[in-house]
Amino acid sequence: MTEDRFLHQLFPRLGAMPAEVVVGPGDDCAAVRARPGRLLLLAVDQVVGDRHYRLAGPDADPPALAGRKLLARNLSDIAAMGGVPLHALVAATLGPGQDEAWLNAFFDGMLELARATGVTLIGGDLARAPHDTVASLTITGEVADAEIKLRSGARPGDIFLATGGFGNSFPTRHHLTFTPRLREGRLLARHPGVHAMMDVSDGLFLDASRICRASNVTLRLDPARIPLRTPQTTIAQALGDGEDYELILAADPVTAAALEQTWPFPDVPLTRLGEFRAPDAAGPQVTGPRGEPLQPGHAGFDHFQE
Amino acid sequence: MTEDRFLHQLFPRLGAMPAEVVVGPGDDCAAVRARPGRLLLLAVDQVVGDRHYRLAGPDADPPALAGRKLLARNLSDIAAMGGVPLHALVAATLGPGQDEAWLNAFFDGMLELARATGVTLIGGDLARAPHDTVASLTITGEVADAEIKLRSGARPGDIFLATGGFGNSFPTRHHLTFTPRLREGRLLARHPGVHAMMDVSDGLFLDASRICRASNVTLRLDPARIPLRTPQTTIAQALGDGEDYELILAADPVTAAALEQTWPFPDVPLTRLGEFRAPDAAGPQVTGPRGEPLQPGHAGFDHFQE
Numbered sequence: 198m199t200e201d202r203f204l205h206q207l208f209p210r211l212g213a214m215p216a217e218v219v220v221g222p223g224d225d226c227a228a229v230r231a232r233p234g235r236l237l238l239l240a241v242d243q244v245v246g247d248r249h250y251r252l253a254g255p256d257a258d259p260p261a262l263a264g265r266k267l268l269a270r271n272l273s274d275i276a277a278m279g280g281v282p283l284h285a286l287v288a289a290t291l292g293p294g295q296d297e298a299w300l301n302a303f304f305d306g307m308l309e310l311a312r313a314t315g316v317t318l319i320g321g322d323l324a325r326a327p328h329d330t331v332a333s334l335t336i337t338g339e340v341a342d343a344e345i346k347l348r349s350g351a352r353p354g355d356i357f358l359a360t361g362g363f364g365n366s367f368p369t370r371h372h373l374t375f376t377p378r379l380r381e382g383r384l385l386a387r388h389p390g391v392h393a394m395m396d397v398s399d400g401l402f403l404d405a406s407r408i409c410r411a412s413n414v415t416l417r418l419d420p421a422r423i424p425l426r427t428p429q430t431t432i433a434q435a436l437g438d439g440e441d442y443e444l445i446l447a448a449d450p451v452t453a454a455a456l457e458q459t460w461p462f463p464d465v466p467l468t469r470l471g472e473f474r475a476p477d478a479a480g481p482q483v484t485g486p487r488g489e490p491l492q493p494g495h496a497g498f499d500h501f502q503e
Numbered sequence: 504m505t506e507d508r509f510l511h512q513l514f515p516r517l518g519a520m521p522a523e524v525v526v527g528p529g530d531d532c533a534a535v536r537a538r539p540g541r542l543l544l545l546a547v548d549q550v551v552g553d554r555h556y557r558l559a560g561p562d563a564d565p566p567a568l569a570g571r572k573l574l575a576r577n578l579s580d581i582a583a584m585g586g587v588p589l590h591a592l593v594a595a596t597l598g599p600g601q602d603e604a605w606l607n608a609f610f611d612g613m614l615e616l617a618r619a620t621g622v623t624l625i626g627g628d629l630a631r632a633p634h635d636t637v638a639s640l641t642i643t644g645e646v647a648d649a650e651i652k653l654r655s656g657a658r659p660g661d662i663f664l665a666t667g668g669f670g671n672s673f674p675t676r677h678h679l680t681f682t683p684r685l686r687e688g689r690l691l692a693r694h695p696g697v698h699a700m701m702d703v704s705d706g707l708f709l710d711a712s713r714i715c716r717a718s719n720v721t722l723r724l725d726p727a728r729i730p731l732r733t734p735q736t737t738i739a740q741a742l743g744d745g746e747d748y749e750l751i752l753a754a755d756p757v758t759a760a761a762l763e764q765t766w767p768f769p770d771v772p773l774t775r776l777g778e779f780r781a782p783d784a785a786g787p788q789v790t791g792p793r794g795e796p797l798q799p800g801h802a803g804f805d806h807f808q809e
Contacts, residue, residue: 245633301512323506324637
């Protein structure tokens with residue numbers, strides 16, 4: 198099973214969302230009515246030893262980077278909604294090989310990034326597992342009603358843009374050291390002409406397809422325009438590798454041009470990669486620049502599928 | 504390492520809590536200023552396969568009961584603060600033996616209890632682990648400022664009361680089927696004379712000791728008064744087994760007497776088990792009824808300690 202397929206049949210079983218739940222499951226964060234004009238954002242993400250980082254062996258990643266990654270993944274979800282992060286709760290389950298020193302280093306890496314991004318750890322739970330080490334983090338954040346960005350707002354005629362570069366996240370260790378695009382997300386959130394936004398964790402092709410399905414649009418994507426993380430990165434890797442933690446967005450043409458001209462972050466480029474159209478009979482999808490089928494080298498990195 | 508010892512050295516590294524965080528780490532829930540007069544409660548708890556329930560083998564517990572337990576543990580934390588539960592986010596990591604049918608049953612058990620308690624699942628994440636199955640749930644809730652109950656409010660002269668019965672939770676399967684004490688928690692929260700409250704997950708002796716340390720009081724506990732879950736349950740089991748998910752509380756004598764006389768839940772008794780005093784030179788602790796050392800049969804069930 199894939200995560201998308203499982204969730205597709207799970208969501209109807211959740212029942213109707215109560216009125217205060219403005220955004221329910223299926224976007225980067227849920228959003229709940231907080232005080233007038235403001236929404237409380239909530240998301241949860243996890244890191245699993247020897248899946249999201251190397252836990253054991255001579256090539257083991259430093260536990261500080263694993264803890265850092267756990268928070269950074271969640272910050273990327275807040276950034277994707279245009280929000281400001283606030284608070285975090287952590288549940289950690291240690292395998293038999295992880296001791297107090299390991300756990301302290303794990304928290305050190307997390308807390309250093311928390312301080313840098315204004316996040317406060319307000320709760321948690323610790324447990325032991327027979328073999329594996331699994332940690333989840335729930336983050337809260339805040340965003341103005343008028344500034345929240347969803348996956349579902351892209352419109353035919355919108356331009357498709359992306360921050361940063363793509364591909365080769367694991368070999369370059371980008372997946373452990375990336376900077377969540379909070380600064381960029383806040384800037385983009387202030388533009389009413391940015392109609393949809395999400396972060397890329399499962400691969401550019403797969404996550405762009407999710408915007409298409411949520412918005413009922415088709416994306417004509419030009420793979421030749423994708424900024425590659427390294428000179429050795431292939432387009433197939435850029436489309437499929439995942440763990441990029443960049444923002445992708447849909448903006449009307451005027452807003453897109455204004456963003457390109459005024460973009461203030463030279464270290465994190467904003468690149469125009471394609472445009473959205475009304476879907477044809479094939480339904481919402483990602484195609485090549487002339488509407489031809491796009492064959493990604495990978496189908497995307499589903500963190501759940503076996 | 505024990506969870507208490509680890510957290511004791513972790514908390515100072517978290518930095519000062521911002522003003523909106525009214526209750527930080529160390530109680531059953533964190534509490535964050537929401538709208539005027541109301542606090543947002545947040546807590547996270549987990550269930551680990553073959554630790555908190557039997558995942559594999561001929562005696563495997565039904566996955567629906569594992570999912571139910573995950574939510575019920577969190578509801579117990581909301582109950583302990585006197586709150587009303589609202590929303591939940593779930594992170595689940597499956598081992599190689601858990602398939603779509605298993606995961607659906609896990610969610611079925613969780614969602615049935617969610618419907619019964621007014622909780623809406625608003626987000627989540629799914630992943631795979633090399634061996635183990637671990638799930639965490641973050642719950643939110645709400646409580647009036649004037650009604651929140653902490654561990655730290657017990658005073659010398661207060662009476663120590665408990666709901667329900669204790670001991671033998673695992674063999675009786677109480678740990679999978681218990682009813683979180685939300686109803687009782689809300690009733691108790693409305694009494695200003697209830698000064699402290701928490702839920703018992705790690706054993707009556709260990710959790711009562713936590714109230715004593717948080718409140719700087721000593722508890723004279725009469726083990727002979729503890730309601731035993733079954734006729735076969737020993738006092739040592741009642742003091743140390745854990746996973747009771749009952750509420751324990753400190754109330755002034757007038758409130759305690761009023762509660763005993765008007766308690767409306769015949770299926771969940773409220774029992775007076777002792778009284779709090781100012782600590783002597785030995786510091787805050789749980790003693791026997793005449794101040795003698797209390798030797799629990801178990802030191803308590805720390806879900807983290809190996």
